[in-house]
Amino acid sequence: QKEVEQNSGPLSVPEGAIASLNCTYSDRGSQSFFWYRQYSGKSPELIMSIYSNGDQEDGRFTAQLNKASQYVSLLIRDSQPSDSATYLCARSGGGGSYIPTFGRGTSLIVHP
Amino acid sequence: ETGVTQSPTHLIKTRGQQVTLRCSSQSGHNTVSWYQQALGQGPQFIFQYYREEENGRGNFPPRFSGLQFPNYSSELNVNALELDDSALYLCASSTPTGVSTDTQYFGPGTRLTVL
Numbered sequence: 001q002k003e004v005e006q007n008s009g010p011l012s013v014p015e016g017a018i019a020s021l022n023c024t025y026s027d028r029g030s031q032s033f034f035w036y037r038q039y040s041g042k043s044p045e046l047i048m049s050i051y052s053n054g055d056q057e058d059g060r061f062t063a064q065l066n067k068a069s070q071y072v073s074l075l076i077r078d079s080q081p082s083d084s085a086t087y088l089c090a091r092s093g094g095g096g097s098y099i100p101t102f103g104r105g106t107s108l109i110v111h112p
Numbered sequence: 113e114t115g116v117t118q119s120p121t122h123l124i125k126t127r128g129q130q131v132t133l134r135c136s137s138q139s140g141h142n143t144v145s146w147y148q149q150a151l152g153q154g155p156q157f158i159f160q161y162y163r164e165e166e167n168g169r170g171n172f173p174p175r176f177s178g179l180q181f182p183n184y185s186s187e188l189n190v191n192a193l194e195l196d197d198s199a200l201y202l203c204a205s206s207t208p209t210g211v212s213t214d215t216q217y218f219g220p221g222t223r224l225t226v227l
Contacts, residue, residue, distance in 0.1 A: 008152075032215075042220070042221075043200075043202055043221045044202070088154055090216075099145065100216055104152070
């Protein structure tokens with residue numbers, strides 16, 4: 001079982017819609033969770049970090065964490081074509097290691 | 113931009129050769145991690161350096177080695193290159209500050225092609 005699972009997509013949404021990206025993880029000791037955005041041919045860019053159960057909002061982005069169910073999600077409101085990218089989920093902590101492990105990413109396409 | 117720099121941007125090598133990739137961490141960051149990202153995959157952790165010492169290693173063979181210098185810049189060396197080593201190599205810097213210990217800030221990456 002992979003440590004971090006993401007649907008590779010692509011997830012296609014119309015401009016202005018809410019995009020919902022999901023991620024599950026296997027290590028119950030995980031403490032920190034991250035969402036990165038990666039444009040094609042570029043390096044990952046941190047969007048949000050979340051450490052506690054519940055929702056955390058930053059502009060159009062909302063990260064949701066549910067440790068009991070071992071999932072973390074990212075909502076993008078009012079999606080724009082410029083949001084089209086691959087979104088990487090990562091977790092760290094647990095077993096004494098604070099080195100993040102990444103999922104393979106979900107490709108998001110926002111069409112006009 | 114994160115302030116993490118990497119060189120070179122692109123590199124083409126042949127099987128069996130050796131390569132050195134370089135990274136300068138963001139100002140104030142004393143920890144550098146290296147990742148390999150194959151096409152369509154997430155970044156895979158190679159190793160991490162903290163204050164010039166290796167601080168963790170992923171599932172990579174010994175021909176992948178590294179170094180961190182007193183100014184916290186770092187090198188990744190790969191010997192006896194194989195075709196499967198073709199990937200984007202990412203350097204990320206971070207600093208141990210409470211719960212943000214593990215937030216990684218990535219450089220632009222080095223695209224390595226092995227022919």
